[in-house]
Amino acid sequence: MPKQSDSPRNTERGTTGTANGATQTLAEALTACWNKPEVAALTALDDGNRSFTYAQLADATATTAASLLARGLVRGDAVAIAMSRSLDAVVVLLAAIRCGLCPCVLEPKLPVEEIDERLTLVGAKGLVFDSANSDLVQGLKRDPDGRGTMRAIDSAQLGAHAAAAEAAADSTSEHDVDERTPALLLFTSGSTGRPKAVELTQRALLNNALGVIAHTGLSAQDRLLHVMPIYHTNGVNNQLFAPLLAGATIIFADRFRADDMPVLMERHRPTIITGVPTMYSRMLSQKFTPAALASLRIARCGSAPITEALHREVEAKLGCPLIVSYGLSEATCTSTMNPPHARRIGSVGTVLRGQSVQLRQADDTMTDAPGVEGEICIAGRSVMTGYLGVEDATARTVTDGWLRTGDLGRFDEDGYLYVTGRIKDVIIRGGENLSPLLIENVIVGETHVRACCVVGKPDPDLGEVPVAVVVAGDDSTLHAQDICDSVRRRLSRIYVPHEVYFVDALPETAVGKVDRKSLAGLVRDGLLQAVA
Incomplete structure (x- = not known):
């Protein structure tokens, strides 16, 4: 096995560095970025009706974080979020991360029985809801296992106790949040059984965000059009955390509708859009003006395989590189991505910084030799803590520090990964x-x-x-x-x-x-x- 520093397939390093070389948590890194004088006045979030500068986002999330803690939640507690797609939901999510809670955004319109099961699985101590989900909260079993009452928190009331929140503001210090503090829960089905809850740490979220920023050149000059669900790993990790750590502007639009994209692109002139192959396929029949596409520097694509024919059609339509990536919720989100200036059609790209990707052979040896097919395995700081409450599944999935993806792949001579098949039935x-x-x-x-x-x-x-x-x-x-x-x-x-x-x-x-x-x-x- 080659030394990690010698191989383009292994970019793991000993520390998680930021500008000051010391930050180890996403919470602290976000605060450091948002407080920079050159960033504070920039627009962080904009939904077309309201917006937050970075300074305003810092204040809003700090107040909300303190309010959450003032209601009896403590660091490490899982808190579910049942809210409509909105800037308010984003603020609650970010606030929970800033104060060391472990948020879990619930998929909308799930049956109440399924939500009950998920809340029980993660041991949720709190549930933040909005008016659109108040009926749902009334139908939940509040204490299914007799393990303690889950606090239901109306999001409209989080700002109602500003004085109490200010008094508790010191308790929201990101410096007290450890790099291994649980910071996000994502549900994934895999190929068997009930949905499992993937637990990710502050360190994992930061590592993914830094890798995406370094690979894509994401910066304060970028405007990202956000149309994906925020319960999805891509919609939250790559489209919220990464751009908010780079000082970029996120245009938070309604959920994806192909018919809406020409108007959204014309109005907001994004530099980056991101989606899955199905979304791009549906956009091909839409008419975009040259002005709507003029600012677009890259389109990102992940979460599912894309054919070479569709890849070329999308690039011809949008007039920019389509950057295909690969990753799993169990490794936070993205582990390989095509460099924007050197994308290769058919490949899912090169390995992001802070991660290692190798191929497991039939005899369980690991290799990253070019041209050799094997099961894609991922190691590094982005790998999950585990599946909550399913130790046996965790042990099967992560062995000797390597996450077994169930996908087959091979590297070329330049370190580009190609997915060649799937072991899983998903x-x-x-x-x-x-x-x-x-x-x-x-x-x-x-x-x-x-x-x-x-x-x-x-x-x-x-x-x-x-x-x-x-x-x-x-x-x-x-x-x-x-x-x-x-x-x-x-x-x-x-x-x-x-x-x-x-x-x-x-x-x-x-x-x-x-x-x-x-x-x-x-x-x-x-x-x-x-x-x-």
Whole structure:
């Protein structure tokens, strides 16, 4: 194995450096940046109706942080955020990080039972909500395990006790937050079981942000158009923390709609946009004026594979490099990215600073030799603490300090990584990871079927979509709509199968397991007949 300092695939260093070479937490680094005289007066956040300068953002988050602590929360506590997409939600998220809490932004419109399960899993001590989510809070089980009451906090009241918050301001000092303090919880399904909560530290968040800044040249001259969810690792780590640490301006627009992009681009003239392949595919049919694209220096793409044809179409449409990256929530967000000045189509780029990427061989040896395929593994300060409450899954995923991604890849001679396949069964629908087992469990539990297997089917818009292959039980009246309705009742709409296939039996491997690869091939090749 080569020395880490000798290899472009290993950029791990002994310290997490910032301008002063000493900052170890995201909380402290953000404050240091925001208090710089040349940054304080710049616009940090703008949603078209209201905005925050960096000085105003520093004040707002400090007051909110103190108010959270004044309500009985203590450092290290998990606090869930159930708020509509808004600048207020961003302020609460940043405030929680600044005072050493561990925030978790909840995906909107999840069934109350699913939210209850997630709150219990992370041991949430607080839940910050807004008026749009007040009914949701009323329906939650407040103390499902008898482990203590979770505090429900109306976000509108956080600023109502300004005097108390000011009195407690000293307790929000970022200097008291340790680099290993839990700082963010992200939910990820992977390929099996219920969604797992990924715990990330202050050090991990800072390391990812610094790596993105160094790789992209992100600076105070940039304007980033933000249209992705803030419960998604990309939407929060790369599109909030990194630009806010670089003094850039974030245009916080409504959620992505392709029809809105021409107007947004014309009005705000961003230098950076970021999204997933599905978003860019949908933008191809839109008409952009030359002025709307004139300021754009890069478009970033991640979270799902992109075809070479789509890559070239997007670049031709936008008139700028499309920068493809690769990463997992379990490694904070981004581990490799194409340099803007030297992107290579088909590659997911080179390794970010502060991280190491190597390939695990069949005999468990690690290599970063060019042209050798293996399982992509990641090490360094960005790797998660673990999955909360699932020690066995953590032990399987992180071994000897290396995060096993389940993806296959190879490096070229210049250290560019190419993803060549997936070991996992996870379905990536428009950049969102869906667990087949989660869908299968609902179908089997809610309907009269003997067996079910959910696989991904290629889709020109979303990349791939879930489809269900079902062995019917004794109920001959069961229809495809019944299958879809069962999933729709229990999970959000993105999990609902796009098609349902009824078969007499599921293909099996030699050891009696369902042969997912064979089944996915039958679906892909159109050899199964979908039914209504």
